[in-house]
Amino acid sequence: MIDAVRDPVPQVTTAGEYVASLRDVRRRSGLTYREVAQRASAAGHWLPPSTLATMLGRTTLPRERTVTALLAACGTSAPEIERWLDLHRDIEARLCEPMRPTGRPASGESTHPAPPDSAPVAVEATGPRRSTDRPRSARRRLPLGALALVGALTVGALLPAGDGMTPRSSGTGSSGPCPLVLRQGMYGPCVLDLQERLAASGLRVPVDGWFGPDTTSRVIAFQALHSLEVSGTVDRQVLDALQDSAVSPVAWTENRISKYLRARFPEDPSEAVRLARCLSGLDPLRVEVTADGSRRWGLFQFSDTELSRLGVDRRTALDPGWNIGAARDIWARTGDFRHWTCVSSV
Known part of the structure; x- marks a missing residue:
């Protein structure tokens, strides 16, 4: 069971701060987007990973139902979720404040005067109001719609700038x-x-x-x-x-790789498996990029330089049979695994 988010509901005042707090909730939960979606579904909510990524990549208020789904998936209690929603409504109401008339109406004047002269032309161009008694939720539609448009244009706001x-x-x-x-x-x-x-x-x-x-x-x-x-x-x-792409890479399971390693290195099978696990996690398609920009390939992490010297392309380097065979050739020359150095962090 996930340790529910124990931090109090944040004291934020803007939509951007609210979304940033939701990102913190997801991060502290330790769940991937896919896991959040699965747990939300199990709790009776609908929150696809793509919807979650879009929501957390914006700076505008998300829908209440998506907030509820995220918080429920992350283990937030029902009372805390309600407090998050209350904060959501408070921020939403503040966003609508510029659209409300300010100042006290004079005696005999309507309690819903027309927008001031400084109101945007786009608002005035919508024509006269059909009713001066529309509920507050109706008055919110225009600003929230505008915010949704801005949000759609800023989906990639967290992506580095510089690309078209x-x-x-x-x-x-x-x-x-x-x-x-x-x-x-x-x-x-x-x-x-x-x-x-x-x-x-x-x-x-x-x-x-x-x-x-x-x-x-x-x-x-x-x-x-x-x-x-x-x-x-x-x-x-x-x-x-x-x-x-219609062809999936041929997958070697860890069990198959371990058996093959033991068969090719009968002199020291345990060390062969340990070394390959340390270098690549027994992942035959593992590619590591080093600090100088060069790359290491496959189970035994052969470098770009080694592949060039062996006259092998990178696709071949990712073939587990070739990679283990090349490692065996090196072992045959040295009699041990001194060619590689890897210290497990475990």
Whole structure:
């Protein structure tokens, strides 16, 4: 069971601060977007990962039902959820304050005077009101609609600036502005869509909306496997290849890899398995990017330089049979595993 969010409901006054507090709730829960969606569904709510990523990537108030779903999935108690919703309504009401007439009406005047002369032209151009007694919820529609439009234009607000924007299908039937190039460090629904496409292609990756090292590793592996330029960034060519990819990588399970390692290294099978696990987590498609920008490939993490010297392309390096065979050749020359150095953090 998740340790429910114990921090008190934040004392915030703006929509942006409110959303930032919701991001903190999700982060403290330790759940990925996919896990939040699953737990929300189990609690009777509907909150797809893409919706969650969009909500937390904006600076405008989300819908109350999505707030409820997120908080329930993260283990927040019902009374605390209600307090979050009360705060949501208070902020929403403050957002509508500029649309309310100010000052006391003079004697005999209507209690709902027309907007002041300083009101935006767009508001005045909507024509005379049909009724001067509309409820407050009706008066909110215009500003909230405007805020929703602004939110839609700022979905990528947390993505680094500098890249042009282009409409792209989100994979869920909708489209939205995404950078022309996705790269490590970015965050949001566009990254979530990328991760879902990578997973669909057979590459296991956390689907959490964050373009971190794991996503970079999978992007590089995909590029190598499909003979694309190995850059670790995602442009239209990579997205098209992901869309058209019909062949999933052949997956070797950890059990199969362990058995194969023991068979190829009968002199020291336990150390062979330990070393490969330390280097790559027994993940044959693991790619690590070093501090100098070079890369290491596969189970035994052969470097770019080693692959060049061996005359092997990167796709071959990700084949577990070749990778283990190359490691065996090195062991045969040295008689041990001194070629590699890896100290497990466990």
